[in-house]
Amino acid sequence: MPVVNKKLLKLVPPAENPGFLVQALVELHKAVKGAGFYPKGHPYRTETLQRAYDGLRRLVADRELVLGVNRQGFILTGEPVQGNSMVQQLAHECFIRRIANISFMQDLIPGDLGVFVHLLNCDPQKGAAAGGLAKELEDKGVRTIWVNEKDLASIWAKRPAYQEGEQEGWDSIPSLGAPPSPANQQRGIGELLLLMAGEQSDMRYQDLGRELMAGYHADPQQVPVLTILEELLRQHQEPERSLPQREYALFTLDQLADGAADQLMNALESRDCEVRDSIHRVLAVLGGKGAYWVIQRICLAQGLFERKSLAAALVAMGQSAVAPLVAMLKDERWYVVRNMVAIIGELRCADCVLALKRPLYHHDVRVRKEAVRALMKIGGEASVLLLLPLLEEEDEGVVRHAILSLGLMRSREAVPALLKLLERRDLLLKELGVKKEVVTALGRIGDRRVTPQLLKMLGTRGWPVMGRWLELKVAVASTLGMLGDETAIAALSTLARGSGALAESCREALDAIERISGGTHD
Numbered sequence: 150m151p152v153v154n155k156k157l158l159k160l161v162p163p164a165e166n167p168g169f170l171v172q173a174l175v176e177l178h179k180a181v182k183g184a185g186f187y188p189k190g191h192p193y194r195t196e197t198l199q200r201a202y203d204g205l206r207r208l209v210a211d212r213e214l215v216l217g218v219n220r221q222g223f224i225l226t227g228e229p230v231q232g233n234s235m236v237q238q239l240a241h242e243c244f245i246r247r248i249a250n251i252s253f254m255q256d257l258i259p260g261d262l263g264v265f266v267h268l269l270n271c272d273p274q275k276g277a278a279a280g281g282l283a284k285e286l287e288d289k290g291v292r293t294i295w296v297n298e299k300d301l302a303s304i305w306a307k308r309p310a311y312q313e314g315e316q317e318g319w320d321s322i323p324s325l326g327a328p329p330s331p332a333n334q335q336r337g338i339g340e341l342l343l344l345m346a347g348e349q350s351d352m353r354y355q356d357l358g359r360e361l362m363a364g365y366h367a368d369p370q371q372v373p374v375l376t377i378l379e380e381l382l383r384q385h386q387e388p389e390r391s392l393p394q395r396e397y398a399l400f401t402l403d404q405l406a407d408g409a410a411d412q413l414m415n416a417l418e419s420r421d422c423e424v425r426d427s428i429h430r431v432l433a434v435l436g437g438k439g440a441y442w443v444i445q446r447i448c449l450a451q452g453l454f455e456r457k458s459l460a461a462a463l464v465a466m467g468q469s470a471v472a473p474l475v476a477m478l479k480d481e482r483w484y485v486v487r488n489m490v491a492i493i494g495e496l497r498c499a500d501c502v503l504a505l506k507r508p509l510y511h512h513d514v515r516v517r518k519e520a521v522r523a524l525m526k527i528g529g530e531a532s533v534l535l536l537l538p539l540l541e542e543e544d545e546g547v548v549r550h551a552i553l554s555l556g557l558m559r560s561r562e563a564v565p566a567l568l569k570l571l572e573r574r575d576l577l578l579k580e581l582g583v584k585k586e587v588v589t590a591l592g593r594i595g596d597r598r599v600t601p602q603l604l605k606m607l608g609t610r611g612w613p614v615m616g617r618w619l620e621l622k623v624a625v626a627s628t629l630g631m632l633g634d635e636t637a638i639a640a641l642s643t644l645a646r647g648s649g650a651l652a653e654s655c656r657e658a659l660d661a662i663e664r665i666s667g668g669t670h671d
Contacts, residue, residue: 375424564591591632
């Protein structure tokens with residue numbers, strides 16, 4: 150009977166599993182950044198800290214976790230921890246605070262981790278003046294996290310008895326607590342904005358920003374919200390201000406704008422609004438979120454003035470409004486799609502050309518015509534390629550819109566398709582309107598290669614159907630004048646000797662050719 154070799158499964162403690170360790174350090178880095186970026190009471194602060202705590206608790210389930218710190222990153226049992234950029238940044242934050250090692254005890258509690266994260270967000274120089282992070286942890290009663298003390302026996306000898314269950318929750322952590330109560334606010338919104346404008350310290354700037362948000366929510370009537378948003382926008386755009394301050398100014402603006410969305414939209418819809426440009430600038434920096442606010446109002450607006458005012462806001466927002474507008478092209482309401490298409494046309498965004506193919510074949514002809522106009526405003530070869538197939542459409546209105554647009558775009562690529570449409574057999578000239586539109590478009594394009602075909606039409610004797618052929622020839626003569634091609638002079642001169650509308654049109658064409666060529670013709 151064969152002998153089967155059985156190998157025992159080796160269980161690797163979490164602290165020695167590099168994947169678990171890196172994940173926990175990444176979550177700890179997010180908690181540190183979240184505590185410095187989001188205001189007190191924000192749920193993200195608690196969520197990130199809870200994830201970091203869960204990860205560390207998993208690592209210290211069997212034994213304490215002792216990490217070394219140097220310029221390159223963290224060290225575990227003498228070996229460097231191969232982490233990502235977030236792990237490296239966390240190590241850097243520890244290193245500049247003169248932390249050589251960190252010991253997480255098996256009885257790690259949330260309160261201690263919260264204090265540790267809070268101290269990592271404080272100014273390193275102030276921390277050094279206070280005796281270093283080790284002393285600060287000791288002063289705050291932290292007993293399950295130790296820095297610069299890797300001798301576990303010494304740690305256990307120093308720490309007093311710990312009552313299990315003490316500080317179990319997050320509510321008692323100063324860095325996570327709710328914002329200061331309104332009654333304790335001493336400084337007004339205007340003063341806080343001035344202090345933020347001149348503040349040099351990133352940490353102090355964030356504290357002022359949090360105080361500003363708390364003060365505004367306590368008394369929104371102190372200062373008009375748009376004034377606050379404009380000042381925060383100015384600070385965000387100051388090139389000499391530090392990047393953390395600029396980002397936090399934008400974050401504060403974003404938070405305050407959330408509560409003022411209706412107020413901003415109401416102002417835009419008002420005929421008496423004198424701050425439209427300011428609102429446009431604020432909405433532009435909010436990006437897609439601001440655009441969605443405006444789009445929602447457009448869908449509900451009843452009056453033409455309101456719709457135009459809101460549409461102007463989206464146009465002023467520029468590129469940041471494009472993605473929300475394109476997303477709305479799938480809306481089932483035809484009038485919503487038409488409004489979105491019109492705004493995209495005003496934006497003249499070349500990247501939106503392919504997105505307009507869907508409304509170009511919408512079931513409602515009003516949407517289709519608006520899509521044609523939008524493509525005409527955007528222009529370019531891609532727009533021409535989408536418009537050319539419309540010349541074969543059955544709806545005459547759509548065809549004429551396409552012809553007009555191609556002419557205004559001066560598209561030489563469209564000339565063969567336009568000539569084909571012009572030469573299509575139509576003895577009774579039932580398509581007179583379309584053919585006249587084609588002739589005018591050819592004149593706008595200005596390609597003199599069409600002169601022979603136009604001269605051929607000028608000499609054709611069609612059926613005398615209520616003067617339709619005469620009307621078309623008058624249009625052809627006018628277009629020959631627009632082209633300024635001297636090869637048409639002989640034919641035009643012959644017809645100009647007669648009388649009537651055609652003769653008059655030929656004489657005007659000859660005058661136009663003379664002006665263009667700079668010569669005289671007998």
